[in-house]
Amino acid sequence: MLKTVRKGEWFHIIVPKEWEGTTVEEIFRQVWEAPKKLTHHFRTENKVLVNGSRINWNLPLTPGTTLQIQLFEDEDPQVIPYYYDIDILFEDDHVLVINKPPFMNTHPNNPLKDSNTLINAAAFYLQSKGEIRNIRQIHRLDQNTTGTILFAKHALAGAILDKMLEKRDIKRTYIAAVHGLLRQKKGTINKPIGRDRHHPTKRRVSPTGQEAITHYQLLKDDKNKQLSYMKCWLETGRTHQIRVHLSHLGHPIVGDTLYGGQPVILRQALHAAKLEFSHPMTKEKLVCHAPIIGQLDIFKNIDVYSI
Structure with missing residues (x-):
């Protein structure tokens, strides 16, 4: 697990021993497997520093130095915020796991018109806390299926989790x-x-x-x-x-x-009932269990925490 801390808009990572000799370019493209366009954005907009200074993306990193990434700027939400009292299973600066209720779509069919979906409710929740983010859905559930759904709060976490899902590293x-x-x-x-x-x-x-x-x-x-x-x-x-x-x-x-x-x-x-994944930024192993919601009595004798 990486040693990290948030300071304002910046995310600080203490470069670990296993990254010795690895360049920032290689961290983005090989360790995180971020898309070329996103990597280019961080490089050209000077959103990555080492010990507070601009760096050459092709020079090797030294363990113990601080890699700083500007991850927490305000973004224009791509969906209409919609109030709904969502059930949060896990949250930090990077990811959000929600226990989806029944009879609710995960995302709108028309982002400019539809608003009563889970991602709209997640956008409202973040705005109510002063986090103006374009929240990103990693996977989905059918309208009438309940349980764990994973969202990313910023583009880099979203890209890492998308790749993890593709590689079947999210269970x-x-x-x-x-x-x-x-x-x-x-x-x-x-x-x-x-x-x-x-x-x-x-x-x-x-x-x-x-x-x-x-x-x-x-x-x-x-x-x-x-x-x-x-x-x-x-x-x-x-x-x-x-x-x-x-x-x-x-x-x-x-x-x-x-x-x-x-x-x-x-x-x-x-x-x-359960979502298991490695945190996209810290590599912490996370396990989220979702209690049964929506008065589904048919599962009353099933303990989701034993799954």
Whole structure:
């Protein structure tokens, strides 16, 4: 874990031993894997200093010196701030993890008109604290799915987390209640997912679709109600992935009428219970658990903190 501190608009990192001989250019492009355009912006705008002075980006760093990066300037928000009392699971100067409520979209379809989404609520929350930021969504959840969602507060954290998500270094674990009793207590569904040409929003397992991998494990079952409670974790993030895969397995999610579930509850019984990732700037290992929200009694006997 890196030694860091914020001072006003600047983020200070004490250069660690493992960065000895590494240049600032290499930190941005190889360690953080930041995009060329963003790296160019930090370099040309003089947003990186060492011990308070401008530096040659191609000279090696010395352990113990202070790398200073201007990360915390005000930005014009790209969405309309919208008041909603959000449930914060983790927050610092760089990232924000929210427990998403049901019946709410993650982001607006039209940023200039729509406002009642989670990212709009996050923008309002930050503004109310005096943080004028263009908050960045790292991944998403379906409208009727609850649980952990990760946001970045500035462009560099956003770029690092985007790359981590692409490399499958962010682990998302869900719980689901499904119809039927599982024959296999755990397994992996490796089936590509594509659009359903007969339905505008539905997806389906398709040989011409995109790679999709879902792992699952049984938590408990209810033989009287013929229900199974399982945890699932993803290697890919396709639209409706868990819903499609579990339906294909023959165990549609309770309440998920789009994919064969029975409407015994008001929405699909799917909750993003745990998020695990390394902090983009400090490398601290973070684990966020999301309590069940939205009066979803079907999960009342599941302890999300044991997932």
